[in-house]
Amino acid sequence: MRRLIALPMVAVLLGGGVAAAAPAAPAVTTAAVSCPTGWGSLPEDRTAPDARSLVNVRTGAHPCFDRIVLDVPGSSAGHPVGYHVRYVDTLYQDGSGQPIPVRGGALIEIVAQAPSYDVTTGTATYPGRAGQPLPGVDLTGYRTFVEAKFASSFEGQTQLGLGVRARLPFRVFQLDGRLVVDVAHSWTATA
Numbered sequence: 799m800r801r802l803i804a805l806p807m808v809a810v811l812l813g814g815g816v817a818a819a820a821p822a823a824p825a826v827t828t829a830a831v832s833c834p835t836g837w838g839s840l841p842e843d844r845t846a847p848d849a850r851s852l853v854n855v856r857t858g859a860h861p862c863f864d865r866i867v868l869d870v871p872g873s874s875a876g877h878p879v880g881y882h883v884r885y886v887d888t889l890y891q892d893g894s895g896q897p898i899p900v901r902g903g904a905l906i907e908i909v910a911q912a913p914s915y916d917v918t919t920g921t922a923t924y925p926g927r928a929g930q931p932l933p934g935v936d937l938t939g940y941r942t943f944v945e946a947k948f949a950s951s952f953e954g955q956t957q958l959g960l961g962v963r964a965r966l967p968f969r970v971f972q973l974d975g976r977l978v979v980d981v982a983h984s985w986t987a988t989a
Contacts (some may be wrong), residue, residue: 833862837967837982841884844970845911848877849954851923852912855932857943860980864942866960868977870912879977880911880955883970889959891928893952898929902944902961906968909958910977914951926951932958941983942966 854869873879886907889898914924925933926948937943942963949957960979968981 831861833982833986834969837969837980839885839965839967841882842968842970843882844878844880846878846880849911849913849917850877850879851916852910852914852951852956853923855924855926855935855946855958857935857937857940857946859940863980863982864940864962865978865980866908866943866946866958868908868910868912868956868958868979869975870910870977871975873912873972873977874974875972878972881970881977882909883907883968883979885965889947889949889957892950892955892957894950896929898947898949898959900945900947900959900961902963904962904965906960906962906979906981907949907957908960908979909955911955912977913954914948914956917954924951924956926956926958942981 850870850872852868852870856867856869858865870879884907886905889900889905889907890896891898914926915922928948928950930948932946932948935946937946943960944963945961947959949959962981966982967985968979970979972978
């Protein structure tokens with residue numbers, strides 16, 4: 799068993815003749831992140847003539863917003879995916895009209911003109927199941943997203959429910975092969 803003897807710091811410094819300076823703590827700078835502005839919470843819609851199949855849904859957390867991405871190969875600015883994105887009080891499943899509970903302070907319905915099956919063969923392209931959480935999507939630690947559920951794939955379009963912390967501004971845009979919905983962390987312009 800080893801014994802530790804505590805000596806007063808003054809005795810150690812005087813006895814050793816050398817005083818070691820404690821390293822200074824690094825200066826912490828916190829620069830405010832400038833977040834995009836100009837988003838709103840009113841419905842956003844776009845129609846498109848062709849439907850392409852949904853193959854995946856994924857999410858990401860950013861300093862100013864949380865993002866959900868619907869992967870729709872073959873879509874682009876020239877061949878966009880049609881969509882309807884809006885706040886709703888209750889998510890009603892397309893086709894049956896059954897309510898699907900989704901946790902959160904507010905609820906966004908995302909309808910993409912992209913079925914979760916191949917329109918020529920009927921083969922599933924995305925494994926979503928009505929009323930169930932989105933496969934592979936874990937929202938643990940997100941600031942805005944609370945829960946995401948698959949509602950339906952009916953008559954050439956897929957319906958999702960996105961539970962969010964509160965009614966916050968969002969934007970919808972498209973990149974090649976992707977339909978993107980960002981929901982801001984707040985109504986202010988800083989993170």
